[in-house]
Amino acid sequence: MKKQWFKDSVVYQIYPMSFQDSNNDGIGDLLGIVKRLDYVKKLGVDVIWLNPIYISPNKDNGYDIADYKNINPEYGNMDDFDYLLAQIHKRDMKLIMDLVVNHTSDQHKWFQESKKAKDNKYADYYIWRDPVDGHEPNNWLAAFGGPAWTYVPERGQYYLHLFAPGQPDLNWENPKVREAVFDVERFWLDKGVDGFRMDVINLISKPAGLPDLSGTPTAERTLGFVADGPRLNEFLRQMHDEVLSHYDVMTVGEMPGSTPEDAIKYTGLDSHELNMVFQFEHVGLGPNPDVRLGKWNDEPVKLTELKSSLNRWQKALDGKGWNSLYWNNHDQPRAVSRFGNDDPKYQVRSAKMLGTTLHMMQGTPYVYEGEELGMTNCHFTDIEQYEDLESVNFFHELVDQRKLVDGPTMLKYLAVKSRDNARTPMQWNTDQDAGFTKGTPWYGLNANYKEINAKNELEDKNSVFYHYQKLIKLRHDFDIIRYGAFEELDPQDEQVYAYQRHYNGKTLLVISNFTDQTVMRNYNQPKNAELLISNYTDDKDAELRPYESKVYLFND
Template sequence: MSKKQWFKDTVVYQVYPMSFQDSDNDGIGDLPGITKRLDYIKKLGADVIWLNPIYESPNKDNGYDIANYRAINPEYGSMNDFDDLLNKAHQLNLKIMMDLVVNHTSDQHHWFQESKKTKDNPFSDFYIWRDPVDGHEPNNWLAAFGGSAWTYVPERKQYYLHLFATGQPDLNWENPDVRQAVFDIERFWLDKGVDGFRMDVINLISKPKGLPDVPEPATAGKTMDFVADGHRLNEFLSQMNSEVLSKYDTITVGEMPGSTTEDAIKYTGLNSHELNMVFQFEHVGLSPNPDVRLGKWNDQPVKLTELKASLNRWQTGLDGKGWNSLYWNNHDQPRAVSRFGNDDPKYRVLSAKMLATTLHLMQGTPYVYQGEELGMTNAHFTKLNQYEDIESINFYHELVEQEKIVDGPTMLKYLANISRDNARTPMQWNDKNNAGFSSAKPWFALNPNYKSINVEDSLADKNSVFYYYQKLIKLRHNNEIIKYGSFEEIDPDDDQVYAYRRHYEGKTLLLISNFTDKIVSRDYGQSNASSLLIDNYEDDKVNELRPYEAKAYLFK
């Protein structure tokens, strides 16, 4: 059993502000639009709203390139609009979690503008600068969005490091002044009343000593793994906690690509003083392309046995030692029902409910990404000019046109399957003009299926995905076993059904989910259960599992 802390009792709803709700009809979602929809989030049952970055930014990477941490992006509104959102959320007992991006800034940030001028000004050491080596980049590191991780600046006659886009220079966390500047930013927002932070790629802030080459063949993925979880990461996070986070009642989650369960325990262990939980990437990184040069770009379905092995490893690995974050999708992942379920209209609702049941009955804090509670699907774009995401576009040009590793039609299939843009289409509020998102042309294309998948229709249908999520969230709030029970895997080699048990104070919960469109039978003793907690069909055939059926039983 884990020690009770408020973040363990919560469900987080993630809002991607640009695509949530436009209030001033410029085609871009904004803060007053979110405020207008707070009652909707409250109705779902969520406790915390995680906002993707809303700071001033040139938007090279949709706000993850911050030019001013203490100012609101004018497209989203003003600081008064933010204060209004925060106050109204708190009146509804909804907490606000900000997205904190402090591995890097925008190249438009005044720190970088000063840093690139000379080698001897107060900000010269705020970023990671290196001299050329034999007229070339300082090492072979590659950026996550394609190309070298180094860009040359003639004024300094040096290269700066950017693990992402050229417009996202990495901060030098070895410099104590950088750490104090970041801590001041955190205090600014916490003093305003925000309730915590989701910290973007926070396990990349401590770079390897001497910045050595990545072992060949160097790829963007290998660079990330090589840089992640550096030797001073615990020290930096402990300092952040002792000087800032421990002084406030916060929820904190660190996005940590490449981290293992052992890493997570170091950063989030019940006895450590760093973060509450991590976002790990293991389950969403399954079925990479067999050609390592193509990395994640693939269109093959995820094998259920591999998915189970990953999720089970995190459930058992952190049980009693740390705390899991539970998610299927977010702004960086394709839509869950398209990737892990079945978005064919015949099975979309069933498989969306099945995926939700499987995840929400695990130990950890569940995250619901906007539209997930409607069963929103991938956009199924077919042309490159339909994409907006810097990662998708850069890799198309690099892999198809420059390196000729893959042909165009195949790469477009990969993008349709796994591009981040699948999650970024505007929220589907109704079947009217622009799905009720805006009266103006939206900044990004709508998913054409908004006519049949939208909030208005979902709220009118008692069997909708929305009300099913609402029921799952209520179950979690009302059942200690869901929040705190230990985890026991069942039949890890079963490639059709995902089943597990949870145990707590003499009770057992049994979850059974059919990940196929076939009728299958399984007997885990469910006929002896005290009660059926939830089922995504209207009746229970006990040992029979219909296509994408998920059900949970309680044994006392």
């Protein structure tokens, strides 16, 4: 397999507003990140991914960009960014930026001009349609609730927004839009950034004619219908040929609804578009049986379904493409609460188990800030505690407007699935507000920060932090972890996730107990197999204790 630096890397994702405040205004910022770079370096990662730091009205926490070439003043200025980039490179780490180019903010100059008239320079930068019988042009629904169309009297037309009304979709059919996006990419790459994470990039090519959805329209069905449109390959190839191919960069495309077959088309080892995709299959498991409620549910994910999803991607992309490996990000609840067990009795063991299970797979692992500490969901109990646009909008839509679910039930769903679970400030120490700020934090902290925080874990050699540090070092040290072929074991086992990797005459055996029970399993590893890592201090062979995870290496 061809060796490229992104395949050998581990990425640490930073959500800037929640990471570290340096000026005590309660909002994380760029100089705060600089303050914590030695911590990130100590973990052992190779790449930092920053969520959007551009000028934005923050209707969707920065994913509504009003100016691509300037820094949101809450985070600092361009001098601060240049200093941050230099400090990251000084520590032999790389930086990738979040590129959001399916849509902009409605405050962006392009949209402000576009909505004025049908015949100016920016008139076709966005997707405009005439009313149909006095209503929206089609029945598509937006990801954050309500119709995917908003009417603008100045033009007498509707514009498309697959997300919030403040996030109008760009018209990628217009070559001037594509060139404007490429210009933004060159601006940052010429500064020295090392690549991009591309937000919902598989939505940029819309279905021809923008037809109605058949059957019951939902937000999820709308995104699935729009995804992977007819010109996506063409647009990504043009982006590669005109921009990306001229730099040594890492690119990952967020692609909701994509299949492994789609991913190979866009990121195949023989293609020339992107390095890898973020797919949503495993984190999208366990939707509500009532399709009208979409993802909002509090039922635990079945291990057999989780294994089926992850195994499918491992097998399908082996030798053909490249996986991104993640449990957490800014859009997902905390993994230890969703897939493990955040009861204090099991939180540390299950956090280590989840990390081991994922980091031994083929692909580039992503660690989301606080994951290396085993940070948990925040378990809020009142809608007033929530900040996320998606969570608040759907609470009011499903509870107050459509009355599909009662308030207490929806709050239980939010406690499990809300994006806000990932956005509480980073837990640095036991000081007031966890050392995140000396001001008033922009968002409430998780109440358990006095128990779960970086200071405590750096002082405990058995902490989740040091387990992640060891996982990352093992990946750097062993080719089999990075490149080995994947073999699933016992896919119907409802308690244990086991698999093997094979490379150059060696086998890696990974065994993880996803339950709080002691179970017995025998995978016939040789007596002289080397135990590379475990979350218990002793090895009891076939006995697997609650949330036990262990990895063996042996010759074939």
